[in-house]
Amino acid sequence: FSVTPTALLTKDDLKLKLIACCLFIDGLIVMLLGDSAVGKTCVLVRFKDGAFLGGNFIATVGIDFRNKVVDVDNLKVKLQIWDTAGQERFRSVTHAYYRDAQALLLLYDITNKPSFDNIRAWLTEIFDYAQKDVVIMLLGNKSDMAAERVVKTEEGEKLAKEYGVPFMETSAKTGVNVELAFLAIAK
Numbered sequence: 001f002s003v004t005p006t007a008l009l010t011k012d013d014l015k016l017k018l019i020a021c022c023l024f025i026d027g028l029i030v031m032l033l034g035d036s037a038v039g040k041t042c043v044l045v046r047f048k049d050g051a052f053l054g055g056n057f058i059a060t061v062g063i064d065f066r067n068k069v070v071d072v073d074n075l076k077v078k079l080q081i082w083d084t085a086g087q088e089r090f091r092s093v094t095h096a097y098y099r100d101a102q103a104l105l106l107l108y109d110i111t112n113k114p115s116f117d118n119i120r121a122w123l124t125e126i127f128d129y130a131q132k133d134v135v136i137m138l139l140g141n142k143s144d145m146a147a148e149r150v151v152k153t154e155e156g157e158k159l160a161k162e163y164g165v166p167f168m169e170t171s172a173k174t175g176v177n178v179e180l181a182f183l184a185i186a187k
Contacts, residue, residue, distance in 0.1 A: 029080050029100055031082045032107065036085070046173075050175070065083065070183060098126065098131075103185040104137070107140075110140045137166045138166070138167045153169060166184065
């Protein structure tokens with residue numbers, strides 16, 4: 001067994017390969033926003049742990065966060081995901097965190113028309129408090145509940161187009177598009 005010198009890697013080649021495999025972007029802050037009970041915590045748990053939080057609804061108090069490292073175009077990106085309370089009484093707490101976020105996932109529940117109707121108010125708050133270059137994506141959650149749907153997919157698409165933000169429907173229960181949404185905003 002022999003190796004010809006042309007097959008050997010130089011020290012610089014090894015450094016480049018090491019750098020390429022270990023590129024890491026630390027701390028992309030992603031906030032989950034939307035009315036209470038639209039599924040923000042369930043989307044987070046589905047993405048982070050691959051599980052669904054079934055059972056009784058437990059409201060998030062204030063703000064909670066979890067971390068997950070994802071691969072985006074051969075880069076390791078650490079997402080710090082902030083799960084916010086949707087209740088009106090916690091809005092002032094949430095406002096204080098807007099300016100720190102680089103990306104926002106704005107959720108409504110496809111079975112709850114008021115949660116969709118409130119998206120414009122959420123977007124107004126985002127434009128008032130968040131960074132000007134923040135990445136925003138609109139998510140119609142609970143797509144697994146098609147029989148109870150009251151917000152058409154086309155309505156979500158139209159609103160997203162009006163504000164110039166990407167849109168997709170997700171299901172924290174089945175996992176449909178949950179990971180895709182996080183990866184899309186991480187790019």
